[in-house]
Amino acid sequence: MSSHAISASVTAHPGDSSTATVATKALRLGLAGLVVTALGLLVSGAAKVAMAYLVGITFWTAITIGMMLLVLIHHIVDASWSAVIRRQFEHGLAAFKWLAVLFVPLVLASIFYQKDLIWPWMDSAHLIHGGHSVGHDPLYVKKSGFLNTTAFMIGTFGSFLLWMWVSARLRKASFSQDLDGDLRWTFMNRKTAAFGLPIAAFSLTAIAIFWVKSLEYHWFSTMYGVWFFANCIRGALAVGILLMIWLWNRGDYKGILNTNHFYSIGMLAFAFTVFWAYITFSQYFLIWNANVPEETFWYNLRELNHDGSTNQWWYVGLVILFGHFFVPFFYLLSYKHKVVHSKVKPIMIWILAIILVDLCYNILPALKDDHGDSLPFLSFHLLWVITSVAGVGGIWFWAYLTSFPQTKLIPIRDPRIGESLTYHE
Amino acid sequence: MAANSYGLIATFETVPELYHAAEQVRDAGYRNWDCITPFPVHGLDKAMGLKRSIVPRISLAGGITGFITGMSMIWWTGAVDYTLIVGGKPLFSPMFAFPVSYELTILFTAFATILGMFFVNGLPMHYHPVLKYDQIRRGMDDTFFIVIEASDPRFNLANTKSLLAKAGGKAITELEP
Numbered sequence: 001m002s003s004h005a006i007s008a009s010v011t012a013h014p015g016d017s018s019t020a021t022v023a024t025k026a027l028r029l030g031l032a033g034l035v036v037t038a039l040g041l042l043v044s045g046a047a048k049v050a051m052a053y054l055v056g057i058t059f060w061t062a063i064t065i066g067m068m069l070l071v072l073i074h075h076i077v078d079a080s081w082s083a084v085i086r087r088q089f090e091h092g093l094a095a096f097k098w099l100a101v102l103f104v105p106l107v108l109a110s111i112f113y114q115k116d117l118i119w120p121w122m123d124s125a126h127l128i129h130g131g132h133s134v135g136h137d138p139l140y141v142k143k144s145g146f147l148n149t150t151a152f153m154i155g156t157f158g159s160f161l162l163w164m165w166v167s168a169r170l171r172k173a174s175f176s177q178d179l180d181g182d183l184r185w186t187f188m189n190r191k192t193a194a195f196g197l198p199i200a201a202f203s204l205t206a207i208a209i210f211w212v213k214s215l216e217y218h219w220f221s222t223m224y225g226v227w228f229f230a231n232c233i234r235g236a237l238a239v240g241i242l243l244m245i246w247l248w249n250r251g252d253y254k255g256i257l258n259t260n261h262f263y264s265i266g267m268l269a270f271a272f273t274v275f276w277a278y279i280t281f282s283q284y285f286l287i288w289n290a291n292v293p294e295e296t297f298w299y300n301l302r303e304l305n306h307d308g309s310t311n312q313w314w315y316v317g318l319v320i321l322f323g324h325f326f327v328p329f330f331y332l333l334s335y336k337h338k339v340v341h342s343k344v345k346p347i348m349i350w351i352l353a354i355i356l357v358d359l360c361y362n363i364l365p366a367l368k369d370d371h372g373d374s375l376p377f378l379s380f381h382l383l384w385v386i387t388s389v390a391g392v393g394g395i396w397f398w399a400y401l402t403s404f405p406q407t408k409l410i411p412i413r414d415p416r417i418g419e420s421l422t423y424h425e
Numbered sequence: 426m427a428a429n430s431y432g433l434i435a436t437f438e439t440v441p442e443l444y445h446a447a448e449q450v451r452d453a454g455y456r457n458w459d460c461i462t463p464f465p466v467h468g469l470d471k472a473m474g475l476k477r478s479i480v481p482r483i484s485l486a487g488g489i490t491g492f493i494t495g496m497s498m499i500w501w502t503g504a505v506d507y508t509l510i511v512g513g514k515p516l517f518s519p520m521f522a523f524p525v526s527y528e529l530t531i532l533f534t535a536f537a538t539i540l541g542m543f544f545v546n547g548l549p550m551h552y553h554p555v556l557k558y559d560q561i562r563r564g565m566d567d568t569f570f571i572v573i574e575a576s577d578p579r580f581n582l583a584n585t586k587s588l589l590a591k592a593g594g595k596a597i598t599e600l601e602p
Contacts, residue, residue: 281523288520291513333485335477424467 018250023401030394034102036387048381050109050118051367055359056388057106058211059235060396061099062228062355065204066236067092068163069229071170072200075193081264083420084256084410088243089236090174093167094403095396100160102392107153118366121147121217129372139218139294146209147217155210159203166196171403174411181413204229212359215366219298223283230276235355237269238348245341252409259339260425266338269351273332277325301365305373312376316361323354360385431554431602432458432574433585435594440466443569446592447472450571453588457577461555461570480541487537488530495526554600572600 037056040049067089074082106118115123116134121143124135134140140147169192177185205225213224244262247253287295302313328351337343364385365374375381411417437443440462447460451474460469496519503509504517514521543549555561555572564570571594573585582599589597 285520285523289512289514333481335481 019401019404023398023404026394026397026401028394030391030396030398033387033389033391033394035391037384037391040384040387044381044384046109046113047117048367048375049384050106051364052381052384053388054106054118054211055356055363055385056392057099057102058359058363059356059389060095060392061103061207062232062359063235063239064092064095064099064396065163065200065207066232066234067240068167068170069197069200069233070236070240072166072193072196075170075189076197078190078416080416080419081261081423083414083416084253084423085240085244085261085265087174087407087410088240088247088400090167090171091400091403092236092239092396093163093171095399096160096164096167098395098399099392100157100164102395103156103160107156111149119152119214119217121214122149122152143217147214152210155203155206159207162199162203166192166199170196174414175407177413178408178411179413183415186415201225201229204232212362215363216298216301218294220295221283221287221298223279223286226279227276227283230272230279231355231358234269234272234276234351237265237272238351238355241265241269241344241348242352245345247409248341256410256421258423260423262339262341262344263335263425264423266332266344269348270329270332270338273325273328273351277329280320280324301374302361306371311374312378313361313365313374316357316377320354320358320361323350324358356385356389429602430575430582431600432572432576432580433582433589434555434558434570434572434598434600435589435592436560436596437569437571437594440569442593443571444469444472446571446589446594449592450573450588453579455573455577455579455585457574457580459572461561461564461572463565463567463569478545480538480545483541483544484534484538487541488534490537491529491531491533492526494533495529496522499525554602557601558598560596 037049037053040052070082071086071089071093073079074086109117110119110122116126120126120128121134121140124133124140126134128134128137145151170189173185173188173192176182205228208225208228212228213219213221241262244253244257244265248257284299287299302317303310304314305311328347331337331347337347360377360382364377367375369375410420414420435446437446443460443462444466447469450458451472460466460473462469499522500517508516510516555570560568561570571589571592573580573589579585586597
């Protein structure tokens with residue numbers, strides 16, 4: 001056990017200079033993405049760019065929440081195999097404070113620029129279908145105890161603060177243990193996990209409802225938080241596997257990771273593929289079966305125009321059905337596709353791309369034309385989704401990479417580290 | 426005598442001895458042979474040159490069969506054999522057939538996996554020639570064995586014996602059929 005820990009510490013910092021170089025590149029990419037997105041305001045107008053930016057920030061927030069959940073789950077079940085991977089997720093948690101900062105423009109725009117710019121219910125004078133205003137809409141009035149700007153602010157920034165606090169505790173305990181090897185840090189992490197998991201569950205559900213679901217505040221779906229949770233975990237696993245491969249290729253993880261680590265995390269990615277499908281299908285199926293207009297309109301918007309013709313979102317839905325479930329499901333059934341780096345890498349990039357499409361499917365149809373039809377998926381405005389994802393993503397990786405050199409590559413004094421290094425399926 | 430024996434059994438005292446002997450037997454190209462250990466030895470499958478099991482493929486076949494069974498059962502009963510409109514829904518839709526098909530996918534996968542495993546590993550097996558070997562019980566306690574069967578195409582009493590001896594095997598014994 002100790003010999004493993006020593007050999008691990010020797011290889012802990014092989015590439016500090018290149019980490020710094022990559023961090024600078026990520027920061028440049030991030031700033032460039034944000035600047036181009038901001039320039040998009042002049043080209044496409046505030047509403048479209050704001051919606052695209054919401055996709056970008058939701059994407060990276062989901063991934064970071066997923067990483068927090070994976071660390072919490074690691075501690076609550078006292079897992080051993082994932083100890084060598086956990087540290088990368090802990091570095092990812094450094095991004096929360098920047099995501100909170102990056103969310104501020106959306107809030108400021110909604111308060112000072114145009115109240116119904118993104119979330120129509122924020123403006124009680126916003127006119128809805130049929131000529132009524134939101135303030136006179138019974139469905140809004142009944143929901144206004146939850147759907148109001150104050151609750152939105154508390155939900156959003158309260159969640160960010162909670163995530164930052166839970167992350168700070170997880171990171172402090174894990175990093176401190178590297179120095180003194182004290183077991184109390186492990187117990188502290190276990191306690192954090194015990195109250196952190198319900199906090200994460202409630203806050204991510206609140207976020208999913210406030211940020212995404214309330215774009216169509218008439219809608220009802222009890223599956224929505226779980227749908228978001230599934231995407232959080234799938235995104236975090238995909239980024240985690242890509243980071244493992246990147247650090248392996250760079251040399252950091254050579255001699256530390258073995259086939260079984262890739263197999264186990266690949267199995268989790270496979271399991272959550274099925275979980276995502278179960279949740280997403282259940283949501284669709286229950287609404288399809290009950291056939292209540294308050295619920296079906298959400299899918300109708302994503303299938304048909306007002307004249308009954310099929311719109312682009314119908315095909316996007318099919319792409320999600322096949323691309324988010326069938327492709328990764330059948331691909332990841334194979335053992336080789338989970339453990340051979342060159343085979344697992346493309347499917348993880350694919351999963352990240354399709355999560356992005358899934359978020360587009362949930363967010364972008366809120367933009368409508370004069371007939372109340374959703375604006376098509378394929379348009380010039382998709383560019384702002386890409387620049388937003390690159391912008392927020394660049395900042396995300398910069399936060400990860402500046403946290404990376406602060407500590408060892410793996411938690412070398414974790415009581416489970418020996419088990420993790422010699423992990424066998 | 427070789428034709429009349431089941432094969433050769435050799436004793437090993439420690440895991441590393443067994444592990445390296447297994448590598449030598451693997452590299453000599455034997456196929457019908459096995460290791461007997463009191464506990465699972467990590468990595469022994471690799472040292473023995475064992476390929477991954479084919480059971481997952483049987484599971485997949487079972488799963489696909491289950492899914493098709495569910496879909497076609499509901500299609501046939503609802504849209505062909507006894508057409509009845511329920512709840513204003515179409516006579517057949519993969520939507521409402523899906524939960525049942527999904528359950529049958531899991532059920533048939535489980536059946537295929539369990540049955541496939543028994544089919545592939547040959548269990549339950551009430552008799553095996555190594556049971557006649559008087560030291561075999563130590564294989565459940567503190568000793569490791571390698572058994573090379575006479576049915577192996579490369580089996581040759583003298584050569585196999587010398588291979589096992591060279592690999593560090595002790596008490597090399599012929600097994601009765």
